[in-house]
Amino acid sequence: MNDTLKIGEVTIERTAALAPMAGVADRAYRLMSKKYGAAYVISEMVSAKGICYNDRKTAELCTVTDEERPMAVQLFGNEPDFMAEAVKIVLDYSPDIIDINMGCPVPKVVGTGAGSALMKNVKLAADVVEAAVKAAGSTPVTVKIRSGWSADSINAPEMAKALEAAGAAAIAVHGRTRDMFYSGESSIDVVKAVKKAVSVPVIGNGDIINADSCVKMYRETCCDLVMIGRGSYGNPFIFQEIAAKLHGKIYTPPDLEEKMKVMLEHIRLILELSEKCEELAMHEARKHAAWYMNGYYGSAKFRGRCYQLSSYAEAEALAAEFIELQRQHKINKM
Ligand SMILES: Cc1cc2nc3c(=O)[nH]c(=O)nc-3n(C[C@H](O)[C@H](O)[C@H](O)COP(=O)(O)O)c2cc1C
Known part of the structure; x- marks a missing residue:
């Protein structure tokens, strides 16, 4: 090929x-x-x-x-x-x-x-x-x-x-x-x-x-x-x-922490490129944040919370909470 x-x-x-x-x-x-x-x-x-x-x-x-x-x-x-x-x-x-x-x-x-x-x-x-x-x-x-x-x-x-x-x-x-x-x-x-x-x-x-x-x-x-x-x-x-x-190379998928880092980077880029104020630009970012959280324990509830984000600081806090939830869930399963 x-x-x-x-x-x-x-x-x-x-x-x-x-x-x-x-x-x-x-x-x-x-x-x-x-x-x-x-x-x-x-x-x-x-x-x-x-x-x-x-x-x-x-x-x-x-x-x-x-x-x-x-x-x-x-x-x-x-x-x-x-x-x-x-x-x-x-x-x-x-x-x-x-x-x-x-x-x-x-x-x-x-x-x-x-x-x-x-x-x-x-x-x-x-x-x-x-x-x-x-x-x-x-x-x-x-x-x-x-x-x-x-x-x-x-x-x-x-x-x-x-x-x-x-x-x-x-x-x-x-x-x-x-x-x-x-x-x-x-x-x-x-x-x-x-x-x-x-x-x-x-x-x-x-x-x-x-x-x-x-x-x-x-x-x-x-x-x-x-x-x-x-x-x-x-x-x-x-x-x-x-x-x-x-290309026949080994691929290691990102872990949740890396994913959340990339999600925040994506949100920063949306805010930086938007001509709107932070709150309105966050409306654009909400669906993307929710998608990055797909497929994990408790995702549905967190995705719902993504649709309420109105500042970057809130997104950062939500990402940290999501990571902590997965950590706790892993411990509870052991
Ligand atoms: C939200 C959304 C917006 C789309 N907008 C366009 C568009 O502007 N132009 C276009 O040619 N196709 C558009 N499409 C179709 C996609 O380019 C693609 O053909 C379709 O989603 C099938 O590919 P997928 O199964 O990989 O999603 C859109 C699809 C979605 C889901």
Whole structure:
């Protein structure tokens, strides 16, 4: 297996990428993922039309810092002209790659004809990509799709072929239909079928939760890169675990103290990068804190308490209390 892949002229390590996740994978999250070895990261999705109308969130969502590279900015939209205009604006932020979202299932996006609604209109999807590719010049344009709209209309291979013909430089596939949203099982077979259908790189996505499931995705689909979403919640270590496994190295998972240290580092980064006051920025940090505490004795109660955090000092105290609880629990079990 090659150690790297190329999307256009962008070289990416063939370990695991962080999936785009609106409301989750913000700059702090991406930087934490990079620190633990994410090979490639993608911005939260940005509306192409919103950019053209100078949405105030554009700069915050499109900025690419050097520590995040290689990084894509992801756009969604279903109008070729707006997409082309948005791509030109986004180029000012110098993304390594521009990705187009054709997988988002949420009614607000699908209702406009964008996101996974484009899985039902392959011709328009290809027109959107063609317009983006023309506007992007030498910056590669990639597309993230789902397996199809519903179980009786699985068309990811056909869609991928049409997008490749329109100039897409890589295709990422989440092996669920739009109807499934995020439930049920993601299909590895669909990723495999897309890989067979196109010659541009294919990125396999869906239900990767550890090194074993990542290796399975590589082995069974021959995909060029694996992308991880929810498996990285409170777990930036997953990228380290995967890189170790793929490079034949021994991996030692972090103990709880190390995890809590990393959780606090993540919270500090959220506070540092936020323009909001500490209390409001802590609202952003709460879910992340809760995820880092998953899977331990008494987690449910502590996760609930995470959702009440309103200062960094409180987070520090909660982490110390959580560590102490696990220590006591271990002693009691002996
Ligand atoms: C909270 C959340 C936000 C998401 N936002 C985006 C997004 O902005 N763009 C996108 O292409 N996919 C988005 N996705 C889909 C993920 O990128 C990914 O395809 C999906 O979660 C399946 O991968 P997983 O099983 O590893 O989580 C989002 C998923 C979640 C859970």
